[in-house]
Amino acid sequence: MDLSAINPVLLVASLMVAATPLLLAAIGELVVERSGVLNLGVEGMMITGAIAGFAVSVETGSPYVGVLAAAVAGAALSFLFAFLTQFALANQVASGLALTLFGLGLSALMGQGYVGIRPPAMTRLDIPVLSDLPVVGPILFGHDPILYFGLLLTAAVWAFLKFTRGGLILRAVGENHDAAHALGYSVIRVRVLAILFGGACAGVGGAYISLIRVPQWTEGMTAGIGWIALALVVFASWKPWRVLLGAYLFGGINVLQLNLQAAGVAIPVEYLAMSPYLITILVLVIMSADKSGAPASLGRSFHASQ
């Protein structure tokens, strides 16, 4: 075992990379849940985004077009969920599970021809002086654009929910859909838009895994990150900045356990690999005492006749 092989600067830099897919998926789901909808299909949308982004990048040669395609694919899949829960008024838990099961199958089917290929790389940010700085350079100025996009998106979602009229309407719909309906807001329209946004975010998060984090395609490669993103929203008490904090925390744990695996710690690999899931459970237990942040209409169907 050689712990000195772990470079703290690289650790922080790779922590940010590991956290980004979680952050993207969780910030999307946060908006969905703030509108009063519980979409358990994050894992399915992420993996679909992962293969859609990967396939389009390989075919077009441009990772940016790929990321865009991943957003479209995630949103398209989430539209199925929106249709089921908002128009057909199906149970949200069951519909979300259906989305995940379907997405896992669909991605495996789409990804058959793409195993073992390397996708085109995304250029990293390279600012002449800043990126070459020791310590600060690789941590702050040496990443791919999507990572910065994730941070910007977090800020944008925060500002949207806090300062804009649209954000207020979205929160009203999530807290009390009957009151929002009585005020003349279209509950269904707001929720469908939120679901589509969440789907697009999850899709981009998935593409980040297959295009940048790993980067290659393997079946089921999201390995529960979508579910951890769901737990992260609970952890964050439905607040955007806390999602960021949580994502970096989980990213850190994951990177650390991978580093420990590589450094040859005396703990068997399998037990290190289960640590992110166990820590998620632990965090859920700690956070579940406080449910005050949860939108009051979360998970309830809305139909104007009721």
Added chain:
Amino acid sequence: MIVLEKRPEPSRLLSMSTPVFAVIVTMIAGGLLFAALGKNPFEAIRTIFWDPLFGEYAFYYRPQLLVKGAPLVLIAIGLSLGFRAGIWNIGAEGQYIMGAICGAAAGLALYPSESVLIFPLMVLAGALGGWIWAMIPALLKVKFGTNEILVSLMLVYVAEQLLASMSLGLLKNPQGFGFPGSRNIAEWEAANSWIAQDYGMHWGVVAAMIAVIMAYVLLNKHILGFNIRLTGEARRAARFAGVNPTRLILFCLGTSGMLAGLAGLFEVAGPSGQVSIDFNVGYGFTAIIVAFLGRLHPVGILLAGLLMALTYIGGDIAESQMGLPASAIQVFQGMLLFFLLALDLLTNYRVKLAMKGTA
């Protein structure tokens, strides 16, 4: 303009017939999918749904129906109890793995004894393993109010890692020339779960049948079953009627975990034969579809489980004969749940045409 009008009560007739409609619609959509993959859709549907039952080699495939159907029915029966009461155990896959690990470990510890007590001991250990794994989310839910969906699901990934660790470490066959995986339990006379291998009969099939009957009696004749149904349909009313939600959560999650654990044990001691890294094939997740497709009703689940088993077997045949990718069947199964949920709209609402502006 189409408007929906809530039915005072869900239509019973439609509730029973929507699964059939969903299967038909899925066959059509699946046919289109297969056509898009460049396969003849009619041939594909026939290969999946007809050949395993009545084709030339049906004598070989029919027993498989029991082998693949038993774990699905066993797990889905357990899940349906919780689903009815709004308790969502979606980590059955993990409980299935733990049942297999614990059951196999209990047996292998006594290898190569030929005592008649070995198999009953393994059954007990398997049930206990699944039960304990499900009690984790159950206890966290009743103690701290933690979301059981996320915890039970996280434990699937933990169980998968444990399975890898076991098949490479503790349970590895000492005479296996270093290959991963345990000793072959199916070849061990005192410990295998087969009753009549040629007919696909193993103790899991018996257990599944008993579970169907017990669940039917429980839900229709017993106060506990009534409380489960009451909680699902009117939570507040159930509280006023004195239903203890804590006990209900412990019972529903515990029972579903136990049944999933049993399914895992019967699988590892029979059809699968050994604890290995890729021992689990997703029965725990497919069972969720089975439970919904069977309308959370024991008899419905029995039929739905057999149908799902058919798609597994037919999918295998289509894969080897037509080159249909295995994942196409997974998509097919996912679509089935989608269409079922969408068609449920008709059970709960009347669809009416209305002039715009009259309301």
